[in-house]
Amino acid sequence: MKRDSRLSSVLHALLHMAEQDGPLTSETLAQCMHTNPVVVRRTMGLLREVGIVRSARGHTGGWTIAADLKTVTLRQLHEALGEPAVFAIGNRNEMPECLVEQSVNSVLDDAFAEAEALLLKRFENVTLADLATEFARRHAQWRTERTLS
Numbered sequence: 001m002k003r004d005s006r007l008s009s010v011l012h013a014l015l016h017m018a019e020q021d022g023p024l025t026s027e028t029l030a031q032c033m034h035t036n037p038v039v040v041r042r043t044m045g046l047l048r049e050v051g052i053v054r055s056a057r058g059h060t061g062g063w064t065i066a067a068d069l070k071t072v073t074l075r076q077l078h079e080a081l082g083e084p085a086v087f088a089i090g091n092r093n094e095m096p097e098c099l100v101e102q103s104v105n106s107v108l109d110d111a112f113a114e115a116e117a118l119l120l121k122r123f124e125n126v127t128l129a130d131l132a133t134e135f136a137r138r139h140a141q142w143r144t145e146r147t148l149s
Contacts, residue, residue: 004084009033018132023062050080069132074123086116
C-alpha cells in the first residue's frame with residue numbers, strides 16, 4: 001500500500017534549507033527529496049503561499065526559509081500541503097448495503113477520526129525548530145561516535 005510521504009519529504013527539505021546560508025535550487029532540493037524539480041516547485045509554491053518559504057529568480061536564486069523555525073508547526077505544513085490523508089487504510093466499501101459492513105465502517109471511521117484528531121493535535125506542538133534540535137542532537141552523537149571509532 002502506497003503511503004503519502006509529502007510531509008516527510010518537505011520536512012527533510014526544510015531542515016536542509018535551514019542548514020544552508022543561501023538559497024537551494026529546485027534541482028538540488030529534488031535530489032534531496034528523491035523527486036523531480038517540477039514537484040519541488042509545485043510543493044514549495046504551496047509553502048510560499050503561506051509564507052513559510054520564499055523564492056528568488058536568477059543565477060543565484062532558489063528557495064529559502066521565510067519563517068522563523070520556532071513558529072512553523074507540523075500542523076501548518078500538513079495544511080499547506082492540502083491536508084493529505086493521515087492513514088493509508090480505509091473501508092473496503094464506503095457505501096455498503098450489508099449491515100455487518102456498515103457496522104464495521106462505523107467503528108473504523110470513529111477510530112480513524114479519533115486517531116487523526118490526536119495526531120493533528122500533536123502536530124500543533126511540534127515545530128521546525130524542534131526537528132532542527134533533534135537533528136543537531138543526532139549529528140553531535142554521530143560525530144562523537146565517529147571520533148571514538
